[in-house]
Amino acid sequence: MLALDAVHKRYGRTVALDGLSLSVAPGEILGLLGPNGAGKTTAVHLAVGLLAPDAGRVTVEGRDPRDPAVRRAIGLAPQALAIYEALTAEENLRFFGEMYGLSGPALGAAVDAALALAALGDRRRDRAATFSGGMKRRLNLAAALVHGPRLLLLDEPTVGVDPQSRNAILERIAELRRSGLTVVYTTHYMEEAARLCDRVAILDRGRVLALGTVPELLRTHGGDPVLVARTGGETLRIPTRDPAGELARLAAARPIEDFHVERADLEAVFLSLTGRRLRDV
Ligand SMILES: Nc1ncnc2c1ncn2[C@@H]1O[C@H](COP(=O)(O)OP(=O)(O)OP(=O)(O)O)[C@@H](O)[C@H]1O
Numbered sequence: 001m002l003a004l005d006a007v008h009k010r011y012g013r014t015v016a017l018d019g020l021s022l023s024v025a026p027g028e029i030l031g032l033l034g035p036n037g038a039g040k041t042t043a044v045h046l047a048v049g050l051l052a053p054d055a056g057r058v059t060v061e062g063r064d065p066r067d068p069a070v071r072r073a074i075g076l077a078p079q080a081l082a083i084y085e086a087l088t089a090e091e092n093l094r095f096f097g098e099m100y101g102l103s104g105p106a107l108g109a110a111v112d113a114a115l116a117l118a119a120l121g122d123r124r125r126d127r128a129a130t131f132s133g134g135m136k137r138r139l140n141l142a143a144a145l146v147h148g149p150r151l152l153l154l155d156e157p158t159v160g161v162d163p164q165s166r167n168a169i170l171e172r173i174a175e176l177r178r179s180g181l182t183v184v185y186t187t188h189y190m191e192e193a194a195r196l197c198d199r200v201a202i203l204d205r206g207r208v209l210a211l212g213t214v215p216e217l218l219r220t221h222g223g224d225p226v227l228v229a230r231t232g233g234e235t236l237r238i239p240t241r242d243p244a245g246e247l248a249r250l251a252a253a254r255p256i257e258d259f260h261v262e263r264a265d266l267e268a269v270f271l272s273l274t275g276r277r278l279r280d281v
Pocket residue numbers: 011012014015016034035036037038039040041042043
């Protein structure tokens with residue numbers, strides 16, 4: 001559906017993408033996980049044809065996304081909200097639908113469907129300026145979907161959103177995937193990537209450091225689980241592939257006062273790949 005092949009992109013002297021390659025299969029949600037400045041937004045803007053690569057190739061369904069016929073198959077919910085505050089929710093969606101050539105009953109039906117998806121049906125006649133941050137994000141998502149794209153790019157769609165709206169947005173995206181949409185989801189929240197994405201690409205400094213399902217990434221880069229056990233007032237930390245067996249061996253030798261098993265998460269994967277913590281960068 002979408003392929004970036006050895007893509008380089010710089011802004012003046014800043015290298016934003018440094019030979020980035022990845023591909024997204026039809027119907028999957030691919031997460032782009034990386035710290036601020038990793039190149040996620042640049043990759044998204046190349047995928048929708050807003051930017052051209054300096055070197056390398058970007059294709060959507062095998063064609064250049066800058067081709068207007070290909071652009072119609074793509075929806076973008078940008079990180080910086082792309083909605084008109086002075087317009088109502090419905091007017092915003094009619095505007096975006098018309099831009100993509102919809103009119104008459106088809107436009108009305110598309111606007112209704114997008115409002116329902118964003119759970120904004122009861123606020124359709126209210127101006128976007130009166131909306132909460134979460135509602136604006138949901139309208140931004142609806143605006144990306146109103147023309148019925150096959151590929152949806154979401155750039156940090158939950159930034160600045162309350163937990164309830166965040167949950168609603170994640171559920172909507174999962175629903176869209178079930179209906180066959182292909183989604184690219186950029187985030188620096190590893191919990192969201194782990195919850196939603198079929199595969200995750202870990203980006204840093206304009207390159208893909210690792211790409212796979214979350215269990216694959218954890219297995220390959222996360223290290224062994226750690227059995228943490230308290231015994232005789234002392235806390236032992238034992239990395240082991242077999243925490244249950246290790247616990248049984250330990251318990252046979254001395255009384256265990258408390259124990260738990262720490263398993264790697266995407267944060268640990270990022271740390272092992274870069275030597276830095278995702279949250280700190
Ligand atoms: N228009 C621009 N002009 C100059 N430098 C830019 C521009 N856009 C991005 N950059 C730089 O390119 C690099 C990659 O930025 P990009 O926005 O793609 O990263 P990101 O992973 O999306 O980060 P964020 O989550 O902060 O948006 C950064 O060093 C950034 O400062």
